[in-house]
Amino acid sequence: MLTNTVGITLFILAFTVLVTGGAVVVRRLPIETQNDAVPLYFLCLSDRVAPVTPNIVESSLGITNIVFSSETDAEDCSRRLDGAMAEDNYFKCKATTDGILRGHFSDGRSAYEPDLTTTYTYKPGTGYSTNWLTDPHSPFLLTLATNWPKEKFTYFYVQTNALHTFWLVRDISGKHGFRSGWIPLASTKFMTGTGDGVRATSQ
Amino acid sequence: MGRRKGTDHFDLLPYIAILMCTLGTLLLMTLSMTAINVGPGAGIGIVPAVDANMPTKQPVLIEWDGRQAFVHREQQREAIRVDQLQIWVDGKARDDTEEEKLESILEDLTENAKTQYALFAVRPSGFSNFMSFRERFDRRRIPIGYEPFEQDRPLRLLQPKFGPISPPEP
Numbered sequence: 162m163l164t165n166t167v168g169i170t171l172f173i174l175a176f177t178v179l180v181t182g183g184a185v186v187v188r189r190l191p192i193e194t195q196n197d198a199v200p201l202y203f204l205c206l207s208d209r210v211a212p213v214t215p216n217i218v219e220s221s222l223g224i225t226n227i228v229f230s231s232e233t234d235a236e237d238c239s240r241r242l243d244g245a246m247a248e249d250n251y252f253k254c255k256a257t258t259d260g261i262l263r264g265h266f267s268d269g270r271s272a273y274e275p276d277l278t279t280t281y282t283y284k285p286g287t288g289y290s291t292n293w294l295t296d297p298h299s300p301f302l303l304t305l306a307t308n309w310p311k312e313k314f315t316y317f318y319v320q321t322n323a324l325h326t327f328w329l330v331r332d333i334s335g336k337h338g339f340r341s342g343w344i345p346l347a348s349t350k351f352m353t354g355t356g357d358g359v360r361a362t363s364q
Numbered sequence: 365m366g367r368r369k370g371t372d373h374f375d376l377l378p379y380i381a382i383l384m385c386t387l388g389t390l391l392l393m394t395l396s397m398t399a400i401n402v403g404p405g406a407g408i409g410i411v412p413a414v415d416a417n418m419p420t421k422q423p424v425l426i427e428w429d430g431r432q433a434f435v436h437r438e439q440q441r442e443a444i445r446v447d448q449l450q451i452w453v454d455g456k457a458r459d460d461t462e463e464e465k466l467e468s469i470l471e472d473l474t475e476n477a478k479t480q481y482a483l484f485a486v487r488p489s490g491f492s493n494f495m496s497f498r499e500r501f502d503r504r505r506i507p508i509g510y511e512p513f514e515q516d517r518p519l520r521l522l523q524p525k526f527g528p529i530s531p532p533e534p
Contacts, residue, residue: 163380163383163384163387164383166383166387167390168389169388170387170390170394171390174390174393174394174397175400177394177397177398178401190483190509190511191424192421192423192481192483192507192508192509193507193508193509193510217509243401269493277425317527319491319512320491321488321489321491322488323486324512324513324514327512343510343512343513344495345490345491345492345494345495346491347491347492348444362513364509364510
């Protein structure tokens with residue numbers, strides 16, 4: 162009987178190896194889409210998520226609009242912004258400008274804006290712990306709760322060691338009806354700006 | 365010390381012990397193989413999303429590790445070496461042969477942009493230069509999607525559970 166049991170176990174081993182050898186974790190992957198929704202930015206770290214406030218330097222200087230119909234106004238704004246610094250609880254930011262970008266308003270008038278780059282440097286140890294993300298009182302869930310999924314989508318800067326954090330927060334935001342997008346990030350610094358570059362899109 | 369008549373027998377205990385050891389070993393192997401294959405050793409099957417608001421397109425899976433693009437086409441995985449420095453300088457691969465391979469894929473995707481899209485699996489080693497690499501696809505207006513994956517996780521594209529792909533209505 163014992164010999165039979167060994168034989169059966171051998172058979173089970175072979176069966177298990179054959180079946181589990183082809184095991185897959187199925188993932189659904191959307192395609193990148195353009196829409197009018199506004200991104201809610203977050204930085205994903207290995208065990209934390211930090212919210213990214215856009216236009217932080219402009220806000221600190223009281224600048225609410227950087228697109229002008231006058232080139233002189235744009236140049237004045239550019240001078241104010243160049244080298245300006247600001248910070249919040251999670252990031253230190255520095256703005257630099259490099260001339261003026263020219264374009265057109267929708268009505269055909271000329272438009273001018275500073276060629277602005279803002280560098281965000283993460284403050285270590287700040288942000289929301291991933292252990293706390295699903296807590297009903299977590300700031301991440303409160304942020305989602307105070308925004309409307311049709312008007313906003315979540316956009317994540319993802320570090321190389323933060324894949325699981327990204328998958329977690331994307332799942333959470335997806336359960337709250339938000340589309341999401343992401344961009345790979347190889348350091349704790351990243352830049353946003355007005356020039357050519359990658360536009361935040363949802364997938 | 366003579367043997368007594370009627371008590372001579374074949375002792376099964378060592379035999380049972382060996383069988384029990386074998387059984388235990390086999391059980392351990394079975395559990396280990398299962399744990400490895402279902403856990404960290406499991407491959408990832410990618411199924412393209414079906415969204416009523418979006419035209420369904422057939423993905424062409426491209427793994428990007430920062431130096432090479434592995435293109436999954438017709439049940440094959442073709443490696444294309446794309447030099448990192450050259451991507452940054454002029455967006456082209458250095459080697460002409462490799463460049464031709466990539467160009468052929470770009471042309472193919474451009475021609476079939478209504479029914480296909482490039483689906484990038486971005487490995488952590490490719491994070492630093494992926495956005496530069498994708499520019500080549502953006503310049504040709506090839507629709508793309510991208511997703512991060514662990515460095516060594518095997519990937520394969522599964523067939524989506526929807527009907528044949530047809531171009532969207534104009």
